[in-house]
Amino acid sequence: MNFLEERIVKDGIIKEGNVLKVDSFLNHQMDIDLFNEIGQEFKKRFANKEINKILTIEASGIGIACIAAQHFHVPVVFAKKSKSINLEGEMLVAEVESFTHKCKNNVIVAKKFLNPEDKVLIIDDFLANGCALQGLIQIVQSAGASVEGIGIVIEKGFQSGGRIIRNLGFQLESLAIIESMDDKAGTVVFREQ
Amino acid sequence: MNFLEERIVKDGIIKEGNVLKVDSFLNHQMDIDLFNEIGQEFKKRFANKEINKILTIEASGIGIACIAAQHFHVPVVFAKKSKSINLEGEMLVAEVESFTHKCKNNVIVAKKFLNPEDKVLIIDDFLANGCALQGLIQIVQSAGASVEGIGIVIEKGFQSGGRIIRNLGFQLESLAIIESMDDKAGTVVFREQ
Numbered sequence: 606m607n608f609l610e611e612r613i614v615k616d617g618i619i620k621e622g623n624v625l626k627v628d629s630f631l632n633h634q635m636d637i638d639l640f641n642e643i644g645q646e647f648k649k650r651f652a653n654k655e656i657n658k659i660l661t662i663e664a665s666g667i668g669i670a671c672i673a674a675q676h677f678h679v680p681v682v683f684a685k686k687s688k689s690i691n692l693e694g695e696m697l698v699a700e701v702e703s704f705t706h707k708c709k710n711n712v713i714v715a716k717k718f719l720n721p722e723d724k725v726l727i728i729d730d731f732l733a734n735g736c737a738l739q740g741l742i743q744i745v746q747s748a749g750a751s752v753e754g755i756g757i758v759i760e761k762g763f764q765s766g767g768r769i770i771r772n773l774g775f776q777l778e779s780l781a782i783i784e785s786m787d788d789k790a791g792t793v794v795f796r797e798q
Numbered sequence: 799m800n801f802l803e804e805r806i807v808k809d810g811i812i813k814e815g816n817v818l819k820v821d822s823f824l825n826h827q828m829d830i831d832l833f834n835e836i837g838q839e840f841k842k843r844f845a846n847k848e849i850n851k852i853l854t855i856e857a858s859g860i861g862i863a864c865i866a867a868q869h870f871h872v873p874v875v876f877a878k879k880s881k882s883i884n885l886e887g888e889m890l891v892a893e894v895e896s897f898t899h900k901c902k903n904n905v906i907v908a909k910k911f912l913n914p915e916d917k918v919l920i921i922d923d924f925l926a927n928g929c930a931l932q933g934l935i936q937i938v939q940s941a942g943a944s945v946e947g948i949g950i951v952i953e954k955g956f957q958s959g960g961r962i963i964r965n966l967g968f969q970l971e972s973l974a975i976i977e978s979m980d981d982k983a984g985t986v987v988f989r990e991q
Contacts, residue, residue: 628908628911629911633911634873634875635873635874635875637864637867637873640864664856664857664860664876664878667861667864668860668863668876671828671833671860671861672864672865672868675865680829680830681827681830681861682826682828683828683857683861685826715821715826718822718826718827
């Protein structure tokens with residue numbers, strides 16, 4: 606097990622319905638030393654890529670992306686989620702359907718922050734069905750920029766998001782991929798990487 | 799002028815109605831080197847305080863709080879904004895009225911992440927009327943924890959939030975306090991600190 610898988614086993618809480626709660630260190634309370642290890646690992650996995658911008662999505666991706674950015678020495682842009690589009694100026698918008706919440710949301714980035722010459726690393730905390738991620742990819746491509754890689758902290762390997770993104774040819778690196786969880790036994794099985 | 803005031807003059811955009819746009823470096827695209835300088839300055843201003851947790855609020859406070867936390871070596875908790883309360887488990891909730899958006903929002907933190915022994919530094923990007931900040935203070939106090947200080951990146955000194963918070967006796971440090979702005983001339987006047 607890597608450092609993240611160990612932490613998930615130690616502090617993650619498994620709930621009925623394949624829910625994994627990691628709010629004590631990842632997406633409500635945030636362990637910044639852990640984020641630094643995550644950033645370092647992303648840097649290692651994308652060492653061969655020339656990246657000049659990190660793109661993430663509010664809210665829980667922001668902290669991870671900012672700490673990771675210190676290892677890449679690049680700025681971070683976070684996409685906004687909104688039901689309506691009321692931001693001024695020219696916007697890149699992707700409409701994505703949420704599987705979990707069964708509603709449509711817009712993923713929005715100001716046009717001026719993504720340019721055709723940008724080589725983008727997308728970072729987010731979770732990947733399950735990948736709706737938000739598909740919106741981010743769409744936005745980068747609509748700006749004429751390139752998605753150099755995708756760094757995810759925890760992927761639910763038993764849901765379809767990761768497979769779809771890899772099938773599309775993207776370099777998707779998930780630091781922990783969960784194959785299965787058992788809320789009765791409190792156990793998690795990770796994919797060998 | 800300090801480093802932040804210089805950056806505001808250089809890259810901030812003043813719009814009609816006392817609107818200051820700093821989305822190219824603070825709250826949409828994020829300059830992580832600048833965030834590091836901000837974090838360092840917060841550490842200096844709260845050097846005499848024993849702080850064991852940073853509290854911020856989604857979304858644009860998160861990046862600043864995470865980078866600042868590296869100077870304090872403490873975890874960060876971010877409060878969630880929501881119209882409804884649908885998070886499970888015991889929650890600390892403050893209802894706050896937004897001046898800008900003329901609506902009520904809940905500021906929410908899971909109870910388990912704020913304890914009576916916590917010495918909290920609150921960090922946020924903007925302070926104007928201080929509605930969100932009042933909600934954060936209320937939440938810390940309802941947990942029995944103490945607000946050791948409040949670090950704000952940009953305060954609109956011509957709005958009432960800062961005065962109210964200082965009148966209540968809190969150590970509020972704003973790295974740039976704007977006294978006035980002129981969108982026609984494109985000028986900003988900062989308060990001498």
